[in-house]
Amino acid sequence: MDSANRAAIGASEPSPRTLAELATGERCILERLDLPEGLARRLMELGFLPGHEIIPGRRAPGGGPRVFQVDGSEVALREETAARLYVRLHPESDVAVTS
Amino acid sequence: MSDCHGASPRAGLLPNPSILPPRPANDRPIIVAIVGPPNAGKSTLFNRLTGLRQKVANFPGVTVEHRMGKAKLKDNHEVFLVDLPGVYSLHPRAEDEQVTHDVLKGERGDFPKPDAVILILDATNLGRHLVLAAPILDLGLPTLVLLNMADDLEQRGGKVDIAALSSDLNTPVALISASKGIGIERIQQFLMGTAARLNAPPARIELPVLQDVPKCRQWAAKLGAQASYRAPAPPLWTRRLDAVFLHPVAGPLVFAAVVVAVFQSIFSWAKPLMDSLQGVLLNFGHWLTTVLPDSPWRSLLVDGILSGVGSVVVFLPQILLLFLFIGILEDSGYLARAALIADRTMAKFGLQGKSFIPLLSAYACAVPAVMATRVIENKRDRIATIMIAPLMTCSARLPVYTLIIAAFIPNIPLAGGFFSLPAATMLSLYILGFAAAIITARVLKSTILQSRGSSFILEMPPYRWPTLQSLSLRLLDRAKIFLKRAGTVILLVAVLLWVLAHLPLENGKTPPLEHSLAGMVGKGIEPAIKPLGFNWKIGIGLITSLAAREVIVGTLGTIYGIEGDELQQSKGLQAAVRQDLSTAGAVALLIFFAFAMQCFSTLAVVKRETGGWRWPAFQFGYMLALAYSGSWIAFHITRYFLG
Known part of the structure; x- marks a missing residue:
């Protein structure tokens, strides 16, 4: 599986990024979900599937959960959940990855 | 992860293309289930198809609600429609998903297996929503696939080839707009089985492994591509509105304005409506008194039933106004944003943003609030929310607070006349209830209702205009429920109290209250409530208020035997209460009402929602203990300061 390979060669990147670390509008591709099965499945049903694009959006005022654009809809997640979703930057992302 | 179970790909046998099987000979009504993901427009479609011919019901034994309704077809036949809980898949995990799953599979003994399925999906998000088509088609039932929000799709430049999708799925597909009523006649045609018969003969289609x-998702994407699906542009207005509603500064301001508006609607805007309703009821009572001959029956009707039930019915405008507000907030999509904004604060007390919605409604009434906790998936979060909802100051406490404050709290201006002592007392009672609620939540969530990392996942629906039909159906529903309660529980208490206050007859005459059955009961509990500064008359009020808080006002009115018009009665009641209660006792009574669980309807709904008597019993005991100790402390402190 693609995500498994990625995890294995993860050393080529400085450190695996999580969805929680990204800036607003920074397009990324989901690699894997490090969450209990039930929660992971719910997120996948909402479009958080490995290989899918995610765009971080607005944060709730005062630093609450954050809205993510994913698979045609917008879903709010808490920071702690977003921190368990590992991503790589979108190849066409404006923010270039230096390597 | 659960991706790779060894199950082989299933091939779904394609259903009979006619949406409905031939009418059964034994004339069993035909049942069609409406299924779809949350926010796909299921309820709008259901309302559109059934109108007023619907009712809300609960599946026995579980907390999940469903709605049944009848749709009249043009050929004068009727089909029963059942609106099942919104699901993303048929993988049963949450309780509502389990119900949808069991009903569709025919695994619920108490509910017949549907004859056909209407699957409603959001056309503006077809890629993700089509995923649900796989498990639904796998059921092998005749299925009609509806792609809703056709107007939105077109407006935002999306498109889809219905014919191609229909042939790929091998089942009828239609593009509709449930809110605008576009394409509804297509559903009629399908239900009558006419259009469907033109379809191709049944064949197998390949379905992916459902787990x-x-x-x-890949299967859905392929189907979308084959149907030349073009996703619409992002909803521009939703983005624009979110820029304001979720703005770091403007967002919280809008949020605060919304909360204030809701409170304003409960307290001031509803008042003229309530006053006129009260006037109508009073005039009706006077009219009855003049028309009917003087007899015990007239007394029962006017002093017992009309004053008892009437004192509750006057709250109808207030409650409906609150539900109108909540309905607008929910249907427009703002409530999801409110939950998002509230999440951080709620998390501090161990709850989550979704608890905000029920707690807001609890200011009107705990009963709908408890039902509204269904949006919370985490069971422990949900029970914690149910446990604290009745501590919020519901509208039934208002008449009690108003009476006691008017009778005991002197009208001393505070803060340079900006505020007054009675208003400050009222506000303190609201704050007290809220504080007790959040502290209780904190305690519950860190002891018996601990949950590891309760998560908050909430889909943000695009903003939409609420439809008049959906709002009015909601209000009608609420009015029916409320009036039913007034006509049953409260009517019963009113009659019972009247009888108990008039028996046993002494020399063929009504006895003095002290010697009546009600008086004896009051005397019986007096030793228990004396430490709080209450006498036996207040005791009778406390007992009757177990049915519903506001009943105590009517009860006190009855037991003081006060007659005359409303103004005098209110003044007279205040004077009478002052004879029986010291100021310290009055403060204790306020605290008692702030904390005690005096509402049978709430207990009943908590029992239903938690599936047993365990939680309501705990809640009753906890709140009673809180009320008793709270008012004992308040009594002694007030007495100490007032000498």
């Missing part, structure tokens, strides 16, 4: 979410 494998990524595979199902």
